[in-house]
Amino acid sequence: MEGILQVFLRPQFPGLLLTHVELSALAVALATLVALPVALAVRNSPLGTAIAVNAGNVGRAVPSLALLALALPFLGFGFAPSLVALTALAVPPILINATTGLREVSGEVVDAARGMGLSEAQILRDIQLPMAAPVVFAGVRTSAVQVVASATLATFIGGGGLGNLIVEGFQRGDEAILLAGAISVAALAVATEALFGALERALTPKGLRLARRRRTK
Template sequence: MSEFLDVFRRPDFIPLLVTHIELSVVALLLGVLIALPVALAVNRSPTLSAIAINIGNIGRAVPSLALLALAFPLLGFGFATSLVALTALAIPPILINASTGLRQVSPQVMDAAKGMGLSGAQILGRIQVPIAAPIIFAGIRTSAVQVVASATLATFVGGGALGQLIVLGFQRNQPAIQIAGALAVAVLAIITELLFGFLERAFTPKGLRVARKRRGK
């Protein structure tokens, strides 16, 4: 047990944890910054939206490890390679949910908004985005949890992060290190899930929460 706790007191534990969080946060942020504008841009065209959703679906089918393997020959070892691969992993769920969510706003609501004189940008910003917010956030949450979990693999391309502990444990045949590393990743993923679950609720407009509760009855 003390052997196990010692892992968390290792001088490299905190830096590895920080790298893991850094890598995840930056990758998620980049994913949001790429996927959201694309979803907003294609929203007006059913064809482009369908293409975006399909690209997202294909993207989701590619395993994280394969993404790393693809980025490695191009960018070599290091943080950047991991970041690119994780960003690529973060994009699809956000892109899919945002594109679908924006298009799911009912045609009557869209017609009423247009008929009352809202401009295209106003319809997007004041009507579509708030109504789609819970779906968009659900996509970001999926991405976030996936990125945090997959950042573990960064160690294979020299990206550091908590995966390094797991690999180390293997190499030295010290299960305590291995388990401590895995546990740290799991806890981080759960915290991420809870945090984004909270954000999702916070960003769901009250009227939609009320509607959801009513429907649930």
């Protein structure tokens, strides 16, 4: 235990933690900026939705390490290729959930809104996005946790982060360093899950939360 604490007290530990958080946060943010517009564009097209969901499923089948390895020949070593690979990893869950969530909004509700004279932009802003928000945010949460865990592998292409500790622990045969890295990544993943879970509950419209509670009773 003392050895693990000594690793946490290293001067370079905060920098490794910060790099890991920056890499993960930027990847999820960029993936959201890529996936959400696509989901919005195909929300009224069954064919477009099917293509987006299938593309997302194919993307989810690609291993994290394979994406990092693919980025290496084109972008080299460092933070940038790691960010590109993790962004590609983060897109599929967000794309699938956003596309599915928007398509699952009741057509009768949308038609009623059109009958009341609402424009397509108003329907999207006031009805479709709020109703799809829980599903969309669940995809972002899944993506964020996945990226935090996979960012550990960025160390293999010079991306830095907490993976450096795990690799160092293996190379030196030092269990304290290895455990310090593993515990840090696990704690960060749990914190990410808790944070995004709280945000998901906060952004879910009150009416939907009440409806969920009634269904569970």
